[in-house]
Amino acid sequence: MRPATSAAIHARTWIDGEPVDTDLEPATIRHALEDPSTLCWIDLVAPSPEQLGHLADELGLDPTTVEDALAPHERPKLTEIDGRLFFVVYATDMESRAEDREAGRLQTSRVSGFLLDHGLVTVRLDEDIDIPRIMANADRELAARSSDDIGVLVHVLFDYIVDGHFETIQLIDGDLEDLEDELFAEGGPGPEFSAKAYAVRKDLAKLRRYVVPMREVVLGLIRHEFADRPDPWFQDLMDHVLRASEWTDSLRDVIQNLVETHLQLQDSRLNTVMKKLAAWAAIIAVPTLVTGWFGQNVPFPGEGNAAGLIASIVLVVGLSASVYVVMKRKDWL
Structure with missing residues (x-):
């Protein structure tokens, strides 16, 4: 996790699906988010409790969700208070190398978000997620779908998060394949095999805590926003979330079988x-x-x-x- 050096605000507005170059100041955020002719995305990076609290008062956000947006250990979730949705999701990444091999390689970054009538407010505690890049992706999606719906912004963000989950799962899958090759290599595994297997198992267990709850988050969003009209984009996203969840479950079985096989081979060699x-x-x-x-x-x-x-x-x-x-x-x- 790369902590933010100071609080920062990224903002983007769209009118009729077309991006408009604006530099929103904190004093004008409320007006932009309440303007029915515009679609707005406000991203706050490492805001202080006072800064977020002031914005929450301006927008009428629930104090409990504001507290959850800054709390250090929140699970992925979707809640509805007074007709407004609040979500917490985690992006994942794998370090190419780790100083402490047993500590694992998995890195996470959290995004909290408030869905408003004409905008999306996201809160991040660090700068690991490239929100400006995601906003640029939203430009293309809004133009391609000819829509100015808030659901497009949420879909673009969640799609980025879930794609990152898949990349992380693929890397863990590759680590498991390397462990399998080492386990059945001539002469048996090396002395560091147990430490490597423990690190991968720890990464996988941690990853499941962020991937599996995404099913409830996306499903709750679909039920709330699209109960009366099926949305193919979110249905496709739900399919990806289910695949990621099932993949992590299968990898958990693989690492369990790998550890058991290692013990059996040790007994056989003994x-x-x-x-x-x-x-x-x-x-x-x-x-x-x-x-x-x-x-x-x-x-x-x-x-x-x-x-x-x-x-x-x-x-x-x-x-x-x-x-x-x-x-x-x-x-x-």
Whole structure:
């Protein structure tokens, strides 16, 4: 997360679907958002509680939603208070590398938003999401759809967020494929395998907390805004959200199977080692038995002459070879 250096305001207005170059000041935001001839998007970056509170008073926003917009640990959600919708969604990204491998690579950035009659107000705590770029995408979408509906702005924002979810899921999927290759590589996984698997599992668990609730957010938005008229754009967005959610669920099964397989392979390798140790112990027991017998201070056949030495050598070599052949046939060596 890249924190904002200071509070900033990004604003864009459209008249009849055409963007208009304006530089809205805080004092003129309320007028722009209440003007029925315009469509307005106001984006606040790291506003202070006083700044957001002043704007909330101007627009008549509910104090609880204003508090949630600045609270550090809010889950993705969509709420309706006094006929106005408030949402919290998270964009995701994966760092190319992480200093602490066990800490994971997943990075998140939150966007809170208020849907008004003729505008959208978004609040961000950092500058990781390129809202000006999304606003530029809204220019094209409004022109292509010949619409000045607030739903277009929300769709463009949510579409960007969900596309980022897919990119993150694909990267985690790639990490899992790398772990699978390492797990079944000749010689087995390296000593860092467990740490890598833990980091990927941690990233995936964190990602699910932001991807899965998007189903309820988008579904609630569809029910509220388009209950009487199906919107193909949001239906398509809902399909993408469901696919992302199902994909994360499948990846959770993959990482679980990967960890279980790793444990099973460890047990299998341990059993193989134990079998080999037991087989060599049986082979070594033969000369130990024979030489121990011939080393006793009691009379035995061949005592005190070369025949006894030859007999002991024959017994050691013959019996050891026989035990080795038996163990080899049983695949213990």
